[in-house]
Amino acid sequence: MTDPLKKRRRRSRLMTYGAVAAALALTAAGVGVAQAAATPPPVSFVAATGQVTAERYNYDGDVYFSFDLGLHVIAGKDPLEIWAKRTGYDKPIVAEQTVVKNGKKKKVALPAGLVTDFTGLKDFTTISIADSTGKVVTEYKTPFCGNTWSSARTRPDAPATNPYPTSCGGYNPFTLGAVWGVQAGWDAAVQDQPDQDGSFDLPVGKYTATATVNPAYRSLLGIPADQGTAKVEVDVVDAEIDRAGLARVKAADAGPAVTEDEHSKHDAEGDASKQVSSYVKELRAPAKRPTPLAATPKGGPRPDLRSLPAWEIALSQEDGKTYVNFGATVWNAGTSPLLVDGFRRSGTELMDAYQYFFDAKGNQVGSRPAGTMEWDAREGHKHWHFTDFAQYNLLDSTQKLAVRSGKEAFCLANTDAVDFTIPNAKWRPDNTDLSTSCGANTVVAVREVLDIGNGDTYSQYRPGQSFEITDLPNGTYYIQVLANPENKLAELDTTNNSALREIILGGTPEERTLTVPPVHGIPG
Structure with missing residues (x-):
């Protein structure tokens, strides 16, 4: 975020x-x-x-x-x-x-x-x-x-x-x-x-x-x-x-x-459990599993997940290895919020996730299974991740997979106002940080939301948010930010789920260089 x-x-x-x-x-x-x-x-x-x-x-x-x-x-x-x-x-x-x-x-x-x-x-x-x-x-x-x-x-x-x-x-x-x-x-x-x-x-x-x-x-x-x-x-x-x-x-x-960075603040604290008391009532998931519809309701409002090009791209080194770090944003340009509730499997650190659907008046009209949520106990996380939201890939010059990022699960939060001028954009979203969206390990259910007009950004400093390129040859590569990779979420359009950002690796194994060409004048 x-x-x-x-x-x-x-x-x-x-x-x-x-x-x-x-x-x-x-x-x-x-x-x-x-x-x-x-x-x-x-x-x-x-x-x-x-x-x-x-x-x-x-x-x-x-x-x-x-x-x-x-x-x-x-x-x-x-x-x-x-x-x-x-x-x-x-x-x-x-x-x-x-x-x-x-x-x-x-x-x-x-x-x-x-x-x-x-x-x-x-x-x-x-x-x-x-x-x-x-x-x-x-x-x-x-x-x-x-x-x-x-x-x-x-x-x-x-x-x-x-x-x-x-x-x-x-x-x-x-x-x-x-x-x-x-x-x-x-x-x-x-x-x-x-x-x-x-x-x-x-x-x-x-x-x-x-x-x-x-x-x-x-x-x-x-x-x-x-x-x-x-x-x-x-x-x-x-x-x-x-x-x-x-x-x-x-x-x-x-x-x-x-100018607070909500994801950074709570991830750095590494203990979302201390924040759970700040949950607002409307963000709590229902206590019982829903009875999912046999099929997703036809028509009606839907979210539209759109990936933005990777940004703030930089090299880093750790333990003799070289990494490409990056920030990534997926936002909702649709006609409905993306609302996913997770229901814990008793005695486990896994939840069943359901996507909910609403009519034009905001009334709930259905739901369907949408994958899982899992508890991430690593330092810098310690909260529930929705496992089917996005995926990061490093593609080679022919746009074939070269490296997959270790970051493949996400806590949804409205961290960025990408476009508040679109119809029904949520100007003051309730779910803006880990304390209101990601839950503690003591909860039995959790709700994660991405509202209309809002984006969820994970910065290059989040754990796992990188590609190891130590042994990759020099050349042109593409960072792919891919939303809804398994199509488990119903949305208006899936043709805008992938965004590519060109990078050029050079230098020597001891001193790698990175060039990021601008996109529409926006630097890397």
């Missing part, structure tokens, strides 16, 4: 936790109950507080920096909603804003250049940080998409729920469409650190951060002129910390932040 450092999501070692608390503190900026009585502007830009403390943790040369300016965008009486989509990987992204006029929704194209990738509105905010003498020590721009885990309603008359995704997306290079939004009367945190590799850091001292919304966005979104800029005093302090405290800091950094 689906980072700019160790994909699934690459994260800076610097911390940005505290957004939830900042969201709840919005009343400090005068945007709470008192504002409900007045007609709010279409979009507001505010700082939750005028002063924050940033803590630097230095442990054996590793610096962890807790930095949160508490910047927020708040939607007015209507949601702020933007759809971004491309028709092909080599095509530009086109973005449209959903606006409400005379009670009717319509889409209005955004000016070209404001959206160039799937991380959000480009250069939404300029943040300038000056030291105590007024000298600017750093200045940078940040994007904004609106989707955030920490969103909360800011006035009592706001809707009770937020339909928009919890993260911005854009980490999977093969994303096709995204939806960004801020619910009416709700807030969304504004990114306050630059997009960069390495660490963003400030020495101990006092600073003033000035955040300014790009004038083009102030005009486009209707942000009042007097709300285009926010200033926050920042006090950077040293924080002494012991080993246990540092562990808590790292744990906070690995929480449900906007």
Whole structure:
């Protein structure tokens, strides 16, 4: 499943936790109950507080920096909603804003250049940080998409729920469409650190951060002129910390932040059993085996599994052997979620799997056997794998099998928003990580789901996710990502289940080289 450092999501070692608390503190900026009585502007830009403390943790040369300016965008009486989509990987992204006029929704194209990738509105905010003498020590721009885990309603008359995704997306290079939004009367945190590799850091001292919304966005979104800029005093302090405290800091950094890699987080923990208590009711499998239909219901909604080309491909060496590692994504472009329940065979570490089917109204109309689930006790796993979801092959230049990956079973989870603009895409899937989808060894049943528009990415760092190429001759090969390899799952179309990615092996046995030609301009 689906980072700019160790994909699934690459994260800076610097911390940005505290957004939830900042969201709840919005009343400090005068945007709470008192504002409900007045007609709010279409979009507001505010700082939750005028002063924050940033803590630097230095442990054996590793610096962890807790930095949160508490910047927020708040939607007015209507949601702020933007759809971004491309028709092909080599095509530009086109973005449209959903606006409400005379009670009717319509889409209005955004000016070209404001959206160039799937991380959000480009250069939404300029943040300038000056030291105590007024000298600017750093200045940078940040994007904004609106989707955030920490969103909360800011006035009592706001809707009770937020339909928009919890993260911005854009980490999977093969994303096709995204939806960004801020619910009416709700807030969304504004990114306050630059997009960069390495660490963003400030020495101990006092600073003033000035955040300014790009004038083009102030005009486009209707942000009042007097709300285009926010200033926050920042006090950077040293924080002494012991080993246990540092562990808590790292744990906070690995929480449900906007760029968390869900598969990596829980696989690294290696103990999904500790997470089973977080199962939500609707994701629990029924206690009894179903009576499968004699045949799959004819017609009606179906999932459509589509494989994406392998990505983040690299060489690695271990114990004198050479491997090709890769990330792989299979996503659901169909008209129904893929829902598979597993029922444990008593006293064994094996489950019987069933695929369920639904009508256009979402009512369950049938099921059929779909292979098995098995308990994977290896370190880095320790959860239930559905054995018939996908397969990875390394093919030679004639596209005949050369090596098969040891990774042939999967825990399904909605890790990547591949295309949230297709009909009935699930913007806020319940099943997003191992704690909500893979189960512990103490369960009698488990449910694994891949929702519409969502992809399941396994990164090159997962155990078994590689091909050993130590003794393979140099030449051209193809990494094949193959969904539904035994056709045990019923879906709309099986012609799009295979994706090939060309690689070229070279060098010497001691120093192999790897070349990955781009696909539609997307590097390997």
